[in-house]
Amino acid sequence: xxxxxxxxxxxxxxxxxxxxxxxxxxxxxxxxxxxxxxxxxxxxxxxxxxxxxxxxxxxxxxxxxxxxxxxxxxxxxxxxxxxxxxxxxxxxxxxxxxxxxxxxxxxxxxxxxxxxxxxxxxxxxxxxxxxxxxxxxxxxxxxxxxxxxxxxxxxxxxxxxxxxxxxxxxxxxxxxxxxxxxxxxxxxxxxxxxxxxxxxxxxxxxxxxxxxxxxxxxxxxxxxxxxxxxxxxxxxxxxxxxxxxxxxxxxxxxxxxxxxxxxxxxxxxxxxxxxxxxxxxxxxxxxxxxxxxxxxxxxxxxxxxxxxxxxxxxxxxxxxxxxxxxxxxxxxxxxxxxxxxxxxxxxxxxxxxxxxxxxxxxxxxxxxxxxxxxxxxxxxxxxxxxxxxxxxx
Ligand SMILES: [Zn+2]
Numbered sequence: 001x002x003x004x005x006x007x008x009x010x011x012x013x014x015x016x017x018x019x020x021x022x023x024x025x026x027x028x029x030x031x032x033x034x035x036x037x038x039x040x041x042x043x044x045x046x047x048x049x050x051x052x053x054x055x056x057x058x059x060x061x062x063x064x065x066x067x068x069x070x071x072x073x074x075x076x077x078x079x080x081x082x083x084x085x086x087x088x089x090x091x092x093x094x095x096x097x098x099x100x101x102x103x104x105x106x107x108x109x110x111x112x113x114x115x116x117x118x119x120x121x122x123x124x125x126x127x128x129x130x131x132x133x134x135x136x137x138x139x140x141x142x143x144x145x146x147x148x149x150x151x152x153x154x155x156x157x158x159x160x161x162x163x164x165x166x167x168x169x170x171x172x173x174x175x176x177x178x179x180x181x182x183x184x185x186x187x188x189x190x191x192x193x194x195x196x197x198x199x200x201x202x203x204x205x206x207x208x209x210x211x212x213x214x215x216x217x218x219x220x221x222x223x224x225x226x227x228x229x230x231x232x233x234x235x236x237x238x239x240x241x242x243x244x245x246x247x248x249x250x251x252x253x254x255x256x257x258x259x260x261x262x263x264x265x266x267x268x269x270x271x272x273x274x275x276x277x278x279x280x281x282x283x284x285x286x287x288x289x290x291x292x293x294x295x296x297x298x299x300x301x302x303x304x305x306x307x308x309x310x311x312x313x314x315x316x317x318x319x320x321x322x323x324x325x326x327x328x329x330x331x332x333x334x335x336x337x338x339x340x341x342x343x344x345x346x347x348x349x350x351x352x353x354x355x356x357x358x359x360x361x362x363x364x365x366x367x368x369x370x371x372x373x374x375x376x377x378x379x380x381x382x383x384x385x386x387x388x389x390x391x392x393x
Contacts (some may be wrong), residue, residue: 003162003305007135010127011113011154017124018154020117025148027061027118028096031071034060036079036089044083046076061120066103074098093340101142106158108137115146115154116196126156135160165308171367173312175359176252176300177292177319177351184248185351187324187359188255192248197241204237241292251300263304264362265297266316314361324356 013021020042035053043049049072057068061161075089103116114123126132136158143159157323175187185191208230215226255265304311321341325346330339330353337350346353 001305002205003164003302005135005160005162005306007132007158007160008075009113009132009136011156011159012125012127014152015189017122020119021146021148021154023119024063024067024097025094025146027063028067028071028097029092031057031061031068032075032092033064035075038090039078039104041088044076044079044167046073049076064103064116064118066100067097067116067118069102070098070103086240091335095148097146099144099146104141104144106139106141106144108138113144113158115156124156135162162306164305167262167308168260169311170260170310171260171363172259173264173359173362173366174252174256174259174261175264175355175357176266177354177358178266178296182351183200184246184252184296185349185355186252186255187352187355188259189352190255191253192244200240201237204233207233242295245292245296245299249296249303252300253303253307255308256304257307262310262312262362262366263300264312264314264358264365265300266319266358267313302306310366312362312366314358314365316358319357319361320350320354322357324353324360 021150035049035057038056039049039052043052046069047225050069053072054068057063057071058065063071078089097270099115105114107114108113111128112123113126114121116122128136139160139162141158141160145156145157147157149155173187177185183192183194183197211230211233213222214314215230217223218226252263255261301311318329320337321329321332323337323341323344323346326339326341326344328339328344330337330341330346332338332350334349337346337348337353339346
């Protein structure tokens with residue numbers, strides 16, 4: 001399985017090169033908007049777009065042959081997405097140019113890239129650290145995107161095909177419970193408390209409520225200022241959450257690597273419905289109804305794949321109510337779990353117990369010899385009131 005990773009690299013740009021990059025970025029955006037306005041909206045085929053506009057793009061905007069093709073491709077992609085979402089293509093604000101192997105190349109010996117601009121080919125030195133060097137070494141990237149950031153710096157996002165190591169064969173699992181009190185809790189007892197995160201998010205949510213009220217009343221200029229502020233806040237909250245998720249997922253994957261384990265996660269589809277089964281306050285519903293869990297899981301998946309660690313997804317039913325020692329149903333009160341089996345009587349952190357059940361389920365799913373967990377359940381002679389284990393096979 002090949003994984004495509006995007007490596008973001010800062011470019012060292014001289015003043016004269018900056019002028020050329022600016023001209024290219026601007027021509028690319030203008031060409032995109034012009035083609036979008038001057039061709040029928042229903043044309044989503046890049047070759048068709050090219051046959052309609054190729055000449056015009058080249059003479060009007062001075063783009064090279066391959067950059068003209070990139071314009072058509074980029075617009076075609078945007079139109080396809082817009083069609084799926086049933087809305088028109090928005091005007092392009094610019095700030096980017098897409099490149100393929102004909103107009104972009106990477107040279108490892110001096111860590112440079114060469115890019116086609118409206119004034120010919122230019123070579124740029126990469127301003128990168130050891131992570132980027134490690135990822136780029138020995139690679140033959142075929143695509144990249146030139147980006148201009150808000151602060152005026154230029155970046156090249158290079159797509160690198162990466163063959164991750166084969167997942168190791170292992171029977172050890174780290175279970176991860178994604179909860180709402182703790183963001184994540186592993187079967188090894190590591191946990192990430194959600195308190196600070198919730199505080200930050202509650203703060204933003206209150207601010208949003210105030211601003212939204214103001215944005216619907218007040219004078220015209222107040223309304224506009226509130227809208228601008230809202231937009232800025234949404235970016236800040238999102239970046240904070242992303243940073244937290246990167247840290248958690250990185251740590252989980254590093255732990256799995258160090259202990260030669262695979263990772264077992266709960267199947268998150270429908271988490272919103274499940275978490276919201278009991279009547280809960282509006283605040284709690286807002287906290288769990290977010291893209292944050294989804295993002296965390298995605299981060300775990302891609303970081304694990306990169307490290308050659310398998311991720312197993314298990315059905316989440318009853319994982320929080322089953323005792324991980326004896327597999328009886330226990331009692332959960334808030335953060336505390338108590339096993340009612342007189343022979344066991346385990347007591348402790350409910351999320352830690354949940355994470356351990358997930359790890360057990362992960363081992364059961366991952367093993368070819370079938371659902372041993374179900375056999376154990378029957379061994380207690382207690383009619384199982386639920387199906388904890390995964391179906392046969
Ligand atoms: Zn027990």
